[in-house]
Amino acid sequence: MDILDRIGALPPSVWCQAFFLGASAGILVLQNLPDDARGTLLNYGARRPEDRDKENRSIKEHEKRPNGGSRDKGSSTRSSALMQIASVASAAKVPHSWFWHFYLVSISWSAFWAWQYVRRGAIMGSLAQAQVRSGPSASSMELGRVFFAWLMMALQGTRRLYECFFVVKPGRSPMLFAHWALGIAFYTAMSISVWIHGSAAILESWETTVSAAFLKMLKTRIPATFAVILGAWLKQNDCHRHLARLKKYTLPSQDMFAYFVCPHYTCECVIYLAISLMAAPEGAIFNKSVLCGLVFVAVNLGGTASGTKQWYAQKFGAEKVAGRWKMIPFVF
Numbered sequence: 001m002d003i004l005d006r007i008g009a010l011p012p013s014v015w016c017q018a019f020f021l022g023a024s025a026g027i028l029v030l031q032n033l034p035d036d037a038r039g040t041l042l043n044y045g046a047r048r049p050e051d052r053d054k055e056n057r058s059i060k061e062h063e064k065r066p067n068g069g070s071r072d073k074g075s076s077t078r079s080s081a082l083m084q085i086a087s088v089a090s091a092a093k094v095p096h097s098w099f100w101h102f103y104l105v106s107i108s109w110s111a112f113w114a115w116q117y118v119r120r121g122a123i124m125g126s127l128a129q130a131q132v133r134s135g136p137s138a139s140s141m142e143l144g145r146v147f148f149a150w151l152m153m154a155l156q157g158t159r160r161l162y163e164c165f166f167v168v169k170p171g172r173s174p175m176l177f178a179h180w181a182l183g184i185a186f187y188t189a190m191s192i193s194v195w196i197h198g199s200a201a202i203l204e205s206w207e208t209t210v211s212a213a214f215l216k217m218l219k220t221r222i223p224a225t226f227a228v229i230l231g232a233w234l235k236q237n238d239c240h241r242h243l244a245r246l247k248k249y250t251l252p253s254q255d256m257f258a259y260f261v262c263p264h265y266t267c268e269c270v271i272y273l274a275i276s277l278m279a280a281p282e283g284a285i286f287n288k289s290v291l292c293g294l295v296f297v298a299v300n301l302g303g304t305a306s307g308t309k310q311w312y313a314q315k316f317g318a319e320k321v322a323g324r325w326k327m328i329p330f331v332f
Contacts, residue, residue, distance in 0.1 A: 011134035020292035024299040093174035100164035106157030109191035128199035140200035141281040149194040149279035193289035225278035236267035265301040
């Protein structure tokens with residue numbers, strides 16, 4: 001019970017970090033499965049197997065491989081079992097167009113926490129008090145940073161929801177229910193992460209005036225990080241508009257696409273990195289919770305970017321994308 005009590009006493013920020021890192025580890029495990037199982041569980045859109053028959057054919061091909069081939073009987077059996085498990089796990093699907101749910105959830109949580117702050121709500125108060133009780137190590141960020149980090153999440157969710165309805169072409173392919181649920185959980189945890197390290201400042205502001213906090217904002221890193229976020233925010237919109245104008249299965253090559261396979265993913269990472277810098281507590285470089293969220297974003301989108309480059313190479317020729325970074329310049 002002592003261990004359970006200690007786990008239960010962990011601050012909300014640690015729970016958010018544990019979710020982000022645990023989910024990232026799970027995705028990395030899936031990305032290292034055999035190709036057929038990995039594709040069944042992780043691919044979607046144009047790269048996803050077309051239907052259940054294709055998955056069943058892959059299973060049968062594994063079962064028919066001769067024992068004297070490149071795989072022994074045990075390996076073939078394990079591979080076949082993995083495909084069976086992947087096939088069952090992929091049975092629950094939702095429309096790919098349900099991506100807009102993620103951004104509606106993000107906006108809803110932003111509105112909820114703003115309402116909680118204004119009304120001095122019990123839920124925000126309980127989480128803030130739990131964070132403060134974790135001790136001196138839980139240094140607080142300034143109230144101005146809390147507001148700007150919250151604002152950036154709200155703007156990102158609003159723009160992405162707008163794009164889902166008025167810019168991006170709705171996809172017809174399915175998405176695994178697990179993908180959908182994980183996305184909902186991510187935006188829920190991120191909506192807490194952007195303000196939880198400012199718990200002490202939030203509680204203090206409920207007892208005093210908040211005007212002094214805004215006088216210090218221009219002396220902090222907020223202007224610089226805001227400029228970076230705004231630049232990535234606008235550039236990501238340009239990328240989505242370019243993709244929406246393309247004919248079906250055409251290789252994108254305009255602007256940042258000449259250098260990156262998935263520059264819109266690059267912009268996504270830049271946005272969360274800048275929010276992590278903006279929302280850092282006093283004496284820290286990064287907001288650890290948002291930074292862990294960035295790890296999840298990079299791992300999740302990195303796998304998709306890698307698969308996209310492979311698909312482009314097969315579809316249009318390896319030489320067409322050989323000189324392009326997948327997502328992160330000089331690294332990946």
